[in-house]
Amino acid sequence: MPVLVTYATCRGSTREVADRIAQRLYEHGFAVDCRPVDHVFSVENYSAVILGSAVHSQHWLLDAVKFLDVEAMGLQLKPFWAFSMGMAPGGVLGWIGGRLAKKERKSIEDGLRAKVPQMKDHRLFAGKDDGSSVPSPLHSVYKCLGGRFGDLRDWSEIDAWADEIAKQLHVETT
Secondary structure, eight states, X not given: OOEEEEEEOSSSHHHHHHHHHHHHHHHTTXXXXXXXXXXXXXXXXXXXXXXXEEXXXXXXXXXXXXXXXHHHHHHTTSOEEEEEEESOSSSTTHHHHHHHHHHHHHHHHHHHHHHOTXXXXXXXXXXXXXXXXXXXXHHHHHHHTTOOOEEOOOHHHHHHHHHHHHHHHHHXXX
């Protein structure tokens, strides 16, 4: 059975990360199905699931939350990982950004573990934001505090996580 990599995205960044994870798993010899959460009708026919969502205001997108609610029982029966695309875990805004990212990660993880207690792992990856959705006054304050907009994704970190998942899946299937 294939591995499902599914995601909820707002502007496409989470889809790009999901595609990258799916490609890495494929390179490790797994059959992979990568699709948005609103195109998944059941997790029953998958051997494992990786679910990702963009994060807005420290919460997953509604489509990802609905998917998790509907599929929680099925996800408890198979290996399950999750990832979030949100605030940069470090660097941006210095220690303040680090603390906010840690709080964001913990809040999301607590919600995920409440629905799928045996979740293998959750990662918060820095996302991509051009700042166009931020009002001008906040945009200026953010930049004055040392924040920056742009593509902050760390592809080597994402690749390493996908490789780690592949290694765990190989162990479970042998």
